[in-house]
Amino acid sequence: MKVDYIIVGLGLAGLAFAEQLREHGKTFVVFEDNSQTSSNVAGGMYNPVILKRFTPVWNAVSQLDIAMPFYKKLEEKFNSQYDYPVAIQRSFKSIEEQNNWFATCDHPALSEFMIPKVFPNDNEAVNAPFGFGKLQHTGRVYTKKLLNDYKSYLKESDSIREESFDYEKLVFTDEKVKYNDIIASKVVFCEGFGLKQNPFFNYLPMQEAKGELITIKALDLNIDYLLKSAVFVLPLGDDLYKVGATFNWKDKTLEPSEEGRKELVEKLETVINVPFEIIDQTAGIRPTVKDRRPLVGMHPQYKALAVLNGLGTRGVMIAPTAAKMLFELLEENKEIDQEYSIERFEK
Numbered sequence: 001m002k003v004d005y006i007i008v009g010l011g012l013a014g015l016a017f018a019e020q021l022r023e024h025g026k027t028f029v030v031f032e033d034n035s036q037t038s039s040n041v042a043g044g045m046y047n048p049v050i051l052k053r054f055t056p057v058w059n060a061v062s063q064l065d066i067a068m069p070f071y072k073k074l075e076e077k078f079n080s081q082y083d084y085p086v087a088i089q090r091s092f093k094s095i096e097e098q099n100n101w102f103a104t105c106d107h108p109a110l111s112e113f114m115i116p117k118v119f120p121n122d123n124e125a126v127n128a129p130f131g132f133g134k135l136q137h138t139g140r141v142y143t144k145k146l147l148n149d150y151k152s153y154l155k156e157s158d159s160i161r162e163e164s165f166d167y168e169k170l171v172f173t174d175e176k177v178k179y180n181d182i183i184a185s186k187v188v189f190c191e192g193f194g195l196k197q198n199p200f201f202n203y204l205p206m207q208e209a210k211g212e213l214i215t216i217k218a219l220d221l222n223i224d225y226l227l228k229s230a231v232f233v234l235p236l237g238d239d240l241y242k243v244g245a246t247f248n249w250k251d252k253t254l255e256p257s258e259e260g261r262k263e264l265v266e267k268l269e270t271v272i273n274v275p276f277e278i279i280d281q282t283a284g285i286r287p288t289v290k291d292r293r294p295l296v297g298m299h300p301q302y303k304a305l306a307v308l309n310g311l312g313t314r315g316v317m318i319a320p321t322a323a324k325m326l327f328e329l330l331e332e333n334k335e336i337d338q339e340y341s342i343e344r345f346e347k
């Protein structure tokens, strides 16, 4: 079998790169072994403001300009909804925070998103004595559904192999690579935290950050916005809410933990004051980089190998931009923005 590309990993990064290839009429085959879960469990939220200190998220506005049409096109392709616009309400802890909010509302890149007003809390189920700051044009991408649909589509065209990619089996021939029965021009590695097992790219400084989420049923909560306080509470419909997320820099396992659940419950109880039942718990490892920037580029020695990774906590917004950059580098020899490029790290 001859293809232009092999893609290793079908998370948000692999999917975004596969779409670049499809749009440009390139052939490819994807390897996926379900060894990582980040894209499947992600809250999927997109929002250009850091809600802890009301500062702009790095490059978010330009990333959203590429990401929103990207998800829209996939909705049309699969005749399904993935983008669920939802306003975010950040509860204020003090008058000082309210003042900080107003100060940031004037930021030229953020004025379209941040509403310069304090919204009072009118829901007794929520603890928010200082009211809320409200963000608009924000939302959530239902990543799990998108990835499931994409996988089915790849299966139909026989473009996915549901197995582990074994790095040792890669053979380099003139200008091409060979992997079992496949001859390809290039391999793009999109393994998320699985990068640690990749002998070609594991020199890149990935600092994995495990995250856990719970799904609760709370009949009396009745919120239709994404509540951000000590945790986020994301309405899913039918009185179900996703609550998250933890950050654990030590635990590298994918299993949900008792510790994670306890932390989320304790924090949630400071945010809402109605009964809830936990109906699910999930975990994943965010592929985070030391300097919190993505990892995009070609291997310094093996020009047939490339990487698309380091999406960290914001894969939904970054993946479409990073995939576009990588495609333009590999096919059009265009330079990558240095903040995205792996050239910032020496091998």
Ligand SMILES: Cc1cc2nc3c(=O)[nH]c(=O)nc-3n(C[C@H](O)[C@H](O)[C@H](O)COP(=O)(O)OP(=O)(O)OC[C@H]3O[C@@H](n4cnc5c(N)ncnc54)[C@H](O)[C@@H]3O)c2cc1C
Residues within 6 Å of the ligand: 008, 009, 010, 011, 012, 013, 014, 031, 032, 033, 034, 035, 036, 037, 038, 039, 040, 041, 042, 043, 044, 045, 046, 163, 164, 165, 166, 190, 191, 192, 193, 194, 195, 210, 211, 212, 213, 244, 245, 246, 283, 284, 285, 286, 287, 308, 309, 310, 311, 312, 313, 314, 315, 316, 317
């Ligand atoms: C709890 C949690 C909440 C999050 N919330 C948000 C959010 O609200 N908004 C947001 O934008 N981001 C969020 N993120 C971050 C987001 O999930 C990541 O940025 C993104 O999913 C990373 O995508 P990826 O494709 O690089 O990696 P992954 O999703 O990890 O995908 C890599 C894929 O490669 C496969 N793979 C690895 N090695 C191999 C191999 N050798 N052979 C074959 N297949 C292989 C894995 O099985 C996996 O499917 C969250 C993450 C977590 C954990």
